[in-house]
Amino acid sequence: MIGRLLVLLPVWAWLLVFVAAPAAILLAIALGEADSGIPPFRLAWSLAGFGMLVEDSYYLDALLTALRIAAMTAGCCLLIAYPMAMGIARAAPGRRVLLLAALMLPFWTGFLLRVGAWIGLLRDEGWINGVLISLGITDAPLPLLYTEGAMLVGMVHAYLPFAVLPLFAALVRLDPTLGEAAADLGARPAVAFVTVTLPATLPAAIAAFLLVFIPAAGEFVIPELMGPPEAQLVGRVLWQEFFQNRDWPVAAALAVALLVLLLVPIRLFQRLEAQS
Amino acid sequence: MRRGHFVALAMGAGYVFLWLPIILLVAYAFSADRIPFQWGGFSLQWFVALAANERVVEAALLSLRIAAGAATLAVLLGGAAGWALARYGRFRGRAIFGALIGAPLVLPEVVTGLSLLLLFVALESMTGWPEGRGAFTVLLAHATLGAAFVAVVVQSRLAETDRSLEEAAMDLGATPFTAFRTVTLPLIAPALAAGWLLAFTLSLDDVVIASFVSGPQGTTLPMALFAMLRRGLTPEVNALGAVVVLGVGAMLAVAALLLRGRGDSR
Numbered sequence: 131m132i133g134r135l136l137v138l139l140p141v142w143a144w145l146l147v148f149v150a151a152p153a154a155i156l157l158a159i160a161l162g163e164a165d166s167g168i169p170p171f172r173l174a175w176s177l178a179g180f181g182m183l184v185e186d187s188y189y190l191d192a193l194l195t196a197l198r199i200a201a202m203t204a205g206c207c208l209l210i211a212y213p214m215a216m217g218i219a220r221a222a223p224g225r226r227v228l229l230l231a232a233l234m235l236p237f238w239t240g241f242l243l244r245v246g247a248w249i250g251l252l253r254d255e256g257w258i259n260g261v262l263i264s265l266g267i268t269d270a271p272l273p274l275l276y277t278e279g280a281m282l283v284g285m286v287h288a289y290l291p292f293a294v295l296p297l298f299a300a301l302v303r304l305d306p307t308l309g310e311a312a313a314d315l316g317a318r319p320a321v322a323f324v325t326v327t328l329p330a331t332l333p334a335a336i337a338a339f340l341l342v343f344i345p346a347a348g349e350f351v352i353p354e355l356m357g358p359p360e361a362q363l364v365g366r367v368l369w370q371e372f373f374q375n376r377d378w379p380v381a382a383a384l385a386v387a388l389l390v391l392l393l394v395p396i397r398l399f400q401r402l403e404a405q406s
Numbered sequence: 407m408r409r410g411h412f413v414a415l416a417m418g419a420g421y422v423f424l425w426l427p428i429i430l431l432v433a434y435a436f437s438a439d440r441i442p443f444q445w446g447g448f449s450l451q452w453f454v455a456l457a458a459n460e461r462v463v464e465a466a467l468l469s470l471r472i473a474a475g476a477a478t479l480a481v482l483l484g485g486a487a488g489w490a491l492a493r494y495g496r497f498r499g500r501a502i503f504g505a506l507i508g509a510p511l512v513l514p515e516v517v518t519g520l521s522l523l524l525l526f527v528a529l530e531s532m533t534g535w536p537e538g539r540g541a542f543t544v545l546l547a548h549a550t551l552g553a554a555f556v557a558v559v560v561q562s563r564l565a566e567t568d569r570s571l572e573e574a575a576m577d578l579g580a581t582p583f584t585a586f587r588t589v590t591l592p593l594i595a596p597a598l599a600a601g602w603l604l605a606f607t608l609s610l611d612d613v614v615i616a617s618f619v620s621g622p623q624g625t626t627l628p629m630a631l632f633a634m635l636r637r638g639l640t641p642e643v644n645a646l647g648a649v650v651v652l653g654v655g656a657m658l659a660v661a662a663l664l665l666r667g668r669g670d671s672r
Binding site: 250 | 414416424425427428441442443444483486487489490494499510512513517520521522524546547607610613632639643644655
């Protein structure tokens with residue numbers, strides 16, 4: 131019993147100080163008012179910060195744009211991840227290990243370095259434009275970077291492994307004779323996929339979608355470095371309110387609003403995880 | 407087209423998409439051209455420039471120290487939390503305990519970073535601790551994040567291990583502590599090592615949380631790299647990419663060889 135307390139007490143203390151207390155302080159400051167002092171707010175228990183989020187379409191747009199981009203990122207990830215996961219699941223065990231390693235290795239090379247690589251490919255004087263000009267496809271460099279497309283490519287690249295892994299785990303457990311039976315009964319590959327594979331792996335597909343969607347909704351770095359200036363996603367707006375405008379209550383209110391919007395996806399994801 | 411061909415082709419395209427930017431990043435690190443991703447003949451000059459860039463070297467050393475400290479703390483905390491969740495049954499407050507330890511897994515980075523910064527500001531104004539912000543506050547934040555991942559890994563490993571081994575040791579007269587040290591700890595050691603490595607990598611890769619909770623004296627490598635990318639790409643970024651990719655690749659190759667040597671590879 132004393133042993134239990136010795137294990138539990140330090141962890142409880144840590145969690146209360148570094149997880150529970152920050153959440154409470156975040157909510158308290160979201161209910162505060164901006165002030166010119168240090169730190170730049172005072173506690174007021176007012177809903178002014180949240181009122182601004184509803185009244186000023188700038189903040190509402192930031193939340194909705196972030197959800198839209200996150201959904202597009204997760205959708206693209208699923209489209210690319212399905213055939214990859216199917217290919218890996220079908221490979222012989224020895225090759226499977228190599229394919230999984232090749233999937234995870236980019237993840238180990240550093241998120242910012244991969245963003246740097248895409249900037250090098252997509253810039254006006256970048257590699258892709260260099261190739262296009264030397265092939266005579268275009269005379270002037272195409273504006274590829276700082277577009278919504280560039281931002282999406284960067285985000286899909288960053289999150290793709292997260293989508294492949296849950297799909298792979300579900301596909302490996304799937305009985306391969308199901309697909310063969312469908313083929314024997316005359317189903318074309320596409321029909322067999324839609325009628326057999328897809329329904330059997332749907333929970334994993336939803337989990338994969340959410341695993342990308344949830345972190346992508348708060349993404350700051352890729353919109354900032356690769357997106358167009360007008361792509362004001364909530365992560366970016368929160369950052370600017372905090373670091374440039376020093377409006378802590380509005381930044382905190384945005385964080386709370388983002389959390390509330392993500393609550394349903396997060397609960398759904400946790401339920402799917404608990405089932406599998 | 408047959409289904410097998412389509413899947414293989416699409417899978418190949420996915421791997422090209424994942425790998426092409428990284429391969430080009432590394433390849434052009436060896437180019438003499440001042441403009442990144444332009445070939446100007448073979449040269450190692452950007453590696454020399456990178457090694458002479460004091461800001462980057464200092465940030466890299468600081469990041470490695472923070473990551474090692476945060477990962478060690480994360481293993482202690484997350485290991486204890488995973489143990490409690492796997493072995494203590496329905497102890498009081500279990501649901502809240504589980505939600506708190508797992509929260510950093512699902513919270514967006516900007517939310518975690520902002521709320522931890524607000525905590526450090528409030529703590530300092532109330533108790534005077536922690537004095538200012540920098541490497542130490544980043545370490546605390548990264549330990550909290552890492553502990554969430556370690557707890558998951560350790561809990562699932564414990565769920566797979568056979569408790570009767572421990573009980574057998576105790577039936578044979580071992581104290582609970584001895585049973586833990588000689589039976590359970592070796593069983594969960596791989597999970598602890600994997601959790602440490604995961605927490606270490608997460609810390610080395612984080613720019614958002616660190617930017618919030620750090621101070622003027624605590625510029626980590628990702629923070630320095632983010633500033634470099636904002637100012638505009640230079641071939642030094644390519645050189646850094648080559649160092650990281652080749653370093654990680656070499657480490658994985660050594661690990662794979664060691665595992666094969668022990669006959670564990672499956």
